[in-house]
Structures are given as C-alpha cells and as structure tokens.
Amino acid sequence: MTLTLADFTFTCEGTCPHTQARAGYFVTPHGGIPTPCFMPVGTLANVKTLTPAQLKETGAHIILSNTYHLHLQPGEDIIQAAGGLHRFMGWSGPILTDSGGFQVFSLSAIRQINEEGVTFRSPLDGRIIHFTPELSIQIQNALGADVIMAFDECPPYPASPEEVEAAVRRTTQWLKRCVEAHRRSDQALFGIVQGGVYPELRRRAVEEVCRLDLPGYAIGGVSVGEPVEFMHAVVRQTAPLLPADRPRYLMGVGTYAEMRAAVAAGVDLFDCVIPTRYARHGTVISRGKRWNIKNAEHRRSLDPIDPDCPCYTCRHFSRAYLCHLIRAQEILGYTLLSIHNITELMRYTQKMRQAILEGQFHEHWDPWS
Amino acid sequence: MTLTLADFTFTCEGTCPHTQARAGYFVTPHGGIPTPCFMPVGTLANVKTLTPAQLKETGAHIILSNTYHLHLQPGEDIIQAAGGLHRFMGWSGPILTDSGGFQVFSLSAIRQINEEGVTFRSPLDGRIIHFTPELSIQIQNALGADVIMAFDECPPYPASPEEVEAAVRRTTQWLKRCVEAHRRSDQALFGIVQGGVYPELRRRAVEEVCRLDLPGYAIGGVSVGEPVEFMHAVVRQTAPLLPADRPRYLMGVGTYAEMRAAVAAGVDLFDCVIPTRYARHGTVISRGKRWNIKNAEHRRSLDPIDPDCPCYTCRHFSRAYLCHLIRAQEILGYTLLSIHNITELMRYTQKMRQAILEGQFHEHWDPWS
Numbered sequence: 001m002t003l004t005l006a007d008f009t010f011t012c013e014g015t016c017p018h019t020q021a022r023a024g025y026f027v028t029p030h031g032g033i034p035t036p037c038f039m040p041v042g043t044l045a046n047v048k049t050l051t052p053a054q055l056k057e058t059g060a061h062i063i064l065s066n067t068y069h070l071h072l073q074p075g076e077d078i079i080q081a082a083g084g085l086h087r088f089m090g091w092s093g094p095i096l097t098d099s100g101g102f103q104v105f106s107l108s109a110i111r112q113i114n115e116e117g118v119t120f121r122s123p124l125d126g127r128i129i130h131f132t133p134e135l136s137i138q139i140q141n142a143l144g145a146d147v148i149m150a151f152d153e154c155p156p157y158p159a160s161p162e163e164v165e166a167a168v169r170r171t172t173q174w175l176k177r178c179v180e181a182h183r184r185s186d187q188a189l190f191g192i193v194q195g196g197v198y199p200e201l202r203r204r205a206v207e208e209v210c211r212l213d214l215p216g217y218a219i220g221g222v223s224v225g226e227p228v229e230f231m232h233a234v235v236r237q238t239a240p241l242l243p244a245d246r247p248r249y250l251m252g253v254g255t256y257a258e259m260r261a262a263v264a265a266g267v268d269l270f271d272c273v274i275p276t277r278y279a280r281h282g283t284v285i286s287r288g289k290r291w292n293i294k295n296a297e298h299r300r301s302l303d304p305i306d307p308d309c310p311c312y313t314c315r316h317f318s319r320a321y322l323c324h325l326i327r328a329q330e331i332l333g334y335t336l337l338s339i340h341n342i343t344e345l346m347r348y349t350q351k352m353r354q355a356i357l358e359g360q361f362h363e364h365w366d367p368w369s
Numbered sequence: 370m371t372l373t374l375a376d377f378t379f380t381c382e383g384t385c386p387h388t389q390a391r392a393g394y395f396v397t398p399h400g401g402i403p404t405p406c407f408m409p410v411g412t413l414a415n416v417k418t419l420t421p422a423q424l425k426e427t428g429a430h431i432i433l434s435n436t437y438h439l440h441l442q443p444g445e446d447i448i449q450a451a452g453g454l455h456r457f458m459g460w461s462g463p464i465l466t467d468s469g470g471f472q473v474f475s476l477s478a479i480r481q482i483n484e485e486g487v488t489f490r491s492p493l494d495g496r497i498i499h500f501t502p503e504l505s506i507q508i509q510n511a512l513g514a515d516v517i518m519a520f521d522e523c524p525p526y527p528a529s530p531e532e533v534e535a536a537v538r539r540t541t542q543w544l545k546r547c548v549e550a551h552r553r554s555d556q557a558l559f560g561i562v563q564g565g566v567y568p569e570l571r572r573r574a575v576e577e578v579c580r581l582d583l584p585g586y587a588i589g590g591v592s593v594g595e596p597v598e599f600m601h602a603v604v605r606q607t608a609p610l611l612p613a614d615r616p617r618y619l620m621g622v623g624t625y626a627e628m629r630a631a632v633a634a635g636v637d638l639f640d641c642v643i644p645t646r647y648a649r650h651g652t653v654i655s656r657g658k659r660w661n662i663k664n665a666e667h668r669r670s671l672d673p674i675d676p677d678c679p680c681y682t683c684r685h686f687s688r689a690y691l692c693h694l695i696r697a698q699e700i701l702g703y704t705l706l707s708i709h710n711i712t713e714l715m716r717y718t719q720k721m722r723q724a725i726l727e728g729q730f731h732e733h734w735d736p737w738s
Contacts (some may be wrong), residue, residue, distance in 0.1 A: 045693065051705070075501070078669055080689060082690065160510065299669070300450060323443070324447070331700055332415045332417070
C-alpha cells in the first residue's frame with residue numbers, strides 16, 4: 001500500500017563543517033524530535049523504574065519499546081484495546097517499536113528459521129510462536145508507535161561472509177513483505193541495514209533497503225559483540241550512504257564515544273538500555289565517564305553526582321544518600337540513578353546538537369574539556 | 370534534662386459525640402499533623418520505591434523511619450554529617466523514628482538481654498552490637514527526627530503474665546534512662562505502653578509511663594500475632610487512660626477496621642508497612658477492601674483502581690496496565706501501587722477526621738456505604 005509521509009518530515013537544520021554530523025528535526029504524530037537524540041528503552045511498556053512524569057523530566061523526546069516482549073506479555077490485543085501503546089503506558093510523546101527481530105534471534109529457543117519466518121518457544125509459557133515479517137508489522141500496527149521497524153535477521157558476531165550475505169538477502173525480502181503488510185499511515189516504517197562487518201555487504205544492503213524509499217533508515221547488526229573499531233568502521237562507511245533527507249538510526253548504541261563517532265558519521269538517533277541497566281548496578285554515567293556510586297569514596301560525600309546536572313536526583317540528593325540506597329538495594333536508588341543516567345545521555349546528544357548548530361562539533365569534541 | 374515542649378503542642382479540634390474519637394492537630398518543628406493520621410514507613414531513609422516528591426503527592430504528613438536499620442546502614446554518623454535525616458533523604462516534613470526495640474527483639478540473633486540492654490549480632494556483617502536505651506536515644510538524637518521513641522521491650526504473643534510484667538517493668542526503667550539520655554529540645558520523646566493482653570498490666574504500664582509527663586504516648590505490643598479481638602480490647606482499654614492533651618500513637622497498625630476501632634477508642638497516629646509491602650505483591654487497598662491487581666478480571670479493564678481517587682496512579686493508569694506491570698514484575702508497578710495504597714490510607718484517616726469534626730463518626734462508620 002502507499003503511505004503518505006507528510007507527518008514524518010525530517011529537516012536538516014544545520015551541518016557540521018568538519019564532519020558528516022547534522023542537527024535535524026524529525027516530525028512525528030506525537031511530537032517533534034530534535035536530533036541527534038538518544039532514545040531511552042521501555043521494553044515492557046515502561047522505562048524501567050520511571051513514571052512517565054519522571055521520564056518527561058529527564059528531557060526524553062522519544063522512547064523505544066519492544067514488540068517481542070509486548071507480544072509475549074501483555075499481548076498487543078490488550079494494548080490495542082486500551083487505545084494503543086501511548087495511552088496504555090501514559091506516555092504522550094513519540095514512541096518507536098523495534099520489530100522483535102533482534103530479540104527473536106538473541107533471546108529465544110529457536111526451533112526453525114526459514115524464508116517464511118522464525119519459529120520459537122515463548123520463554124514465558126512454552127507455547128510455539130511463528131514470527132514473520134507480517135506478524136511483526138501486524139503487532140506494531142496494533143501497538144501504534146510513531147515509528148515502527150522492519151523485521152530483520154540480525155546475525156551474531158562473528159559470522160562468515162556467506163552467513164551475513166544470507167541474512168542481508170533475507171532482510172531485504174522480509175522488508176518488502178513488511179512494506180506490503182503495513183497498514184497505518186500514521187506510523188513510519190524504517191528499514192534496517194544489515195551486512196555485519198563486511199563493507200561490500202553493507203553497501204549492497206543500503207542499496208537494496210533504500211530502493212524502497214522509506215521515511216527513515218536504521219543501521220542494525222552493530223553492538224552485537226564485535227570489536228568497537230569494527231563498529232566505528234561500519235558506521236563511518238554506512239551512514240553517509242543513506243539518504244541525507246531521512247533520519248538515520250544506529251540501533252543499540254548509547255555510550256558517549258560511540259554516539260559521538262556515529263554523530264560525526266551522520267547518525268541522528270540512538271537507543272540503548274545502559275542508562276537504566278547501569279542504574280540497577282549502581283553505575284553512574286556522568287561527564288564522559290562511568291563509575292559506581294557504591295564505592296567507598298562516595299559514602300560520606302555531600303556532593304550531588306554532578307553539580308551542573310539539572311535532573312531531580314542531582315538537585316535533591318547527595319552521593320552519600322545514593323550510595324546508601326544502592327548498597328541497601330533500595331529500589332528508589334535504581335529510580336534516582338535511572339533519572340540521572342537518562343538525563344545525562346539526553347543532555348549529551350542535545351549538547352552535540354547545539355555544538356553542530358554553532359559549528360563547534362568535531363571528531364574529538366568534548367563538552368567537559 | 371528538662372525539655373521545652375512548646376514546639377509539640379497537641380490541640381484537640383473536635384471530639385466525637387458517639388465514641389472517644391477526636392480530631393486533633395499536632396505541631397512539630399517540621400510542620401503540623403492533622404490527626405487521625407496514618408504514617409507511611411520509610412525504614413531505610415526512604416519509603417520504598419517512592420521519591421519524596423511522589424510521597425508528598427500521596428498526602429503524607431509525617432513518615433516513620435527505623436533506628437535499628439539506619440544504625441546498621443548507613444550508620445547515624447553519616448546521616449548526622451549530612452545534616453540529619455530530613456536533609457539526607459530529602460523529606461522536609463515531620464519524621465518519627467522508632468527506638469529499634471521492636472526490631473532488636475524481632476529481627477536479631479539475640480545473644481543476651483539484661484537490665485542494661487540487648488546484645489545481638491548484626492545481620493549485615495555479624496559484628497556484636499550492644500543496644501541500650503542510651504544508645505537508642507543517642508542514635509535518634511543524631512538522626513534528628515521530630516518525634517523519637519523510647520527503647521522498650523516488646524514481648525511476643527503469646528507470653529505469660531510473668532513475662533509481660535517483667536517487660537513492663539523493664540520498659541519503665543528503660544524509659545527513665547531514655548528521658549535522662551535525651552539531649553535535643555527540638556525532638557519530642559514519646560513513651561511506649563506495653564502490657565500485652567493483660568488489662569491490669571496495661572493499666573499499670575500507663576500509670577508508670579504517664580508519670581514522666583511526656584509530649585506523646587504510644588501503645589506498643591499490639592499487632593504481634595495476637596487475635597484481632599484482643600488487639601481491639603487492649604486499645605479500647607488503654608487509649609482512654611492516656612492523657613487527653615497528648616497525641617496517642619498505636620504502633621504497627623494500618624488496616625481499615627483496626628484504625629477505625631482505634632480512632633473510636635481515641636487514638637491519633639498509626640504506622641504500618643502494608644501499603645508498600647502489599648504493593649510489592651500486587652495487592653491493592655481500595656474502598657475498604659483489598660484485592661490483587663494480577664487477577665484475570667483486571668487484565669483488560671480500562672478502569673482505574675478507583676475513579677474517585679485523586680492519586681497519580683488512578684489519574685493516569687488503567688487496571689490493565691497495572692496488572693501487566695505487576696505480572697511482568699516491573700518495578701514501576703510497585704511504585705504505582707505504593708502511591709495508590711498510601712494515598713488511600715492517608716485519605717481514610719483524613720476522612721475519619723472530617724467525619725469526627727462533622728459529628729458523623731461512629732463505631733461502624735464507613736465512607737463508602
């Protein structure tokens with residue numbers, strides 16, 4: 001079917017004279033997203049430990065939720081009956097849902113993969129599930145996110161050129177079926193570029209995916225265990241090949257250095273579970289570094305994590321208090337660190353945006369130097 | 370030492386024509402408390418899963434924190450250095466700390482009890498701790514709560530009259546040492562009445578405790594496993610014996626029926642862990658009943674827990690969403706149910722207050738009938 005893309009305009013508001021970086025603005029039915037932008041992950045229709053009110057205060061513009069997990073529980077029928085994912089979870093801003101591809105391949109006891117799709121056992125109740133491009137899109141149409149992702153095959157690392165080539169071929173075929181299955185003009189379907197660490201396969205994947213003229217494109221198959229230099233090389237090569245007038249999304253990446261390098265290559269969107277996962281282990285992300293609040297040096301510190309951080313946690317609590325909460329395994333500690341860590345990554349990507357607009361961004365840009 | 374009690378005025382604003390109930394107002398250095406009032410429990414310097422901002426929104430006036438737990442971690446020295454418990458945990462309203470007596474007797478591997486105090490092993494690191502009335506008050510002076518509690522001996526149920534009599538005698542002696550040890554005029558020291566289920570021992574305990582002319586009195590040794598009728602009988606007998614011009618606090622009680630009966634007997638303050646503990650099991654307190662949000666009937670319900678409840682949870686989320694979160698063991702579910710459950714008990718006690726002031730309160734009062 002043909003979809004009107006009027007609601008998903010991507011405007012480039014500024015480009016970097018030194019790199020491929022750009023500052024953009026991506027319009028969706030639930031609001032605009034200034035890019036570069038980090039997207040917090042809300043796997044099970046919530047960003048772990050945070051209310052939507054707290055999430056909004058972190059500066060989050062758009063969040064990601066997981067089709068695979070929501071299909072298993074509570075099921076997309078319940079979410080659809082509740083008026084869609086936005087209303088169900090009380091988040092009125094933009095949402096992106098992944099396709100489930102990554103989780104099907106990485107989390108499931110797979111029984112069979114063929115051209116049709118993937119058959120696996122639900123880890124929750126053992127029932128057999130047959131995941132196909134059509135089912136993924138059908139679920140995502142029911143969930144109602146602003147951006148939905150194509151169902152792809154994400155090979156692990158390492159994988160041989162033959163294996164990766166097969167995954168690229170299958171991903172392209174599945175993408176066509178996703179486009180066919182897609183039924184809602186208020187959702188933008190993004191294609192995903194696979195190709196592993198092989199430049200020629202990445203190039204071919206870009207060509208095949210872009211032939212479908214989609215409202216946005218993602219670079220998948222990175223951050224799957226490959227050495228970080230390989231990831232940088234893939235992103236540096238792949239991002240510039242994607243159309244300049246569409247948002248580019250690097251999947252599963254959310255560390256300072258990797259986001260900066262990717263922005264320099266022309267990437268606009270990121271997602272990663274680390275700010276909330278780190279929080280649950282007491283790990284703080286701050287000013288370009290990460291460290292653990294449980295360390296003895298913080299036991300008596302009356303300083304906030306970062307005196308320059310405007311988040312609720314830094315405005316109200318000392319390191320000593322946070323150290324106590326995390327050492328005592330109090331849930332509030334996870335909440336407060338999640339608030340800080342997400343705020344930090346939101347600010348980092350928005351600072352990059354500002355630097356690009358001001359012509360100050362470059363390969364070694366560092367807002368704290 | 371002599372303490373000025375000017376900061377701890379208790380004013381009776383209205384009495385019930387049908388029962389012993391009264392509507393009061395208790396002044397503390399960190400704010401006034403309209404009574405009857407439920408106090409949420411913040412054992413480890415936080416009410417589990419809630420930020421102070423969320424807690425305030427529940428309508429909480431005063432919270433309780435645990436001396437025993439805070440002594441073990443992070444230690445009162447750290448909290449004192451941070452400016453006291455209020456500043457440490459970011460709660461600017463009134464706080465009450467218990468004495469640690471209940472926890473020492475119920476949670477510890479006790480090695481020795483004698484007139485001097487209790488010797489036990491820390492469950493955290495195995496070190497030997499010698500808890501005395503003096504140490505309890507010293508810790509509570511360091512924590513800096515508005516109301517502090519005497520260190521008492523709380524016998525289990527069942528206990529023989531001889532055992533309970535010994536506990537009453539020891540509690541009285543320890544209370545005198547607590548009064549001697551107390552060093553801060555900005556903290557009100559409450560005495561605790563023990564006496565088990567034995568009316569004569571309760572009467573004697575009241576007499577002995579009240580001889581010390583304290584700014585408030587608590588009924589302890591209830592809700593320790595005795596049949597509920599025994600608890601009601603103890604409260605009905607004991608509360609009216611306590612001075613009418615001081616607040617009366619029933620320790621560890623927080624269910625609808627028990628609070629109503631206690632208010633009818635003239636009790637003003639309550640604390641209980643159930644609203645937050647229930648939340649972690651998916652149990653909802655609402656309109657005089659309790660039920661579990663995980664039940665199948667809620668899976669697809671688009672209703673809030675209670676359409677009349679003004680809490681953040683009821684204003685924003687359906688039962689279906691809460692059911693999903695709790696079934697998926699998402700922490701946010703515990704937070705959202707804690708917000709509702711605490712709000713519910715705050716509203717229940719404040720509704721009793723209103724009913725007393727309006728002459729509508731009675732033994733079988735029910736705001737939902």
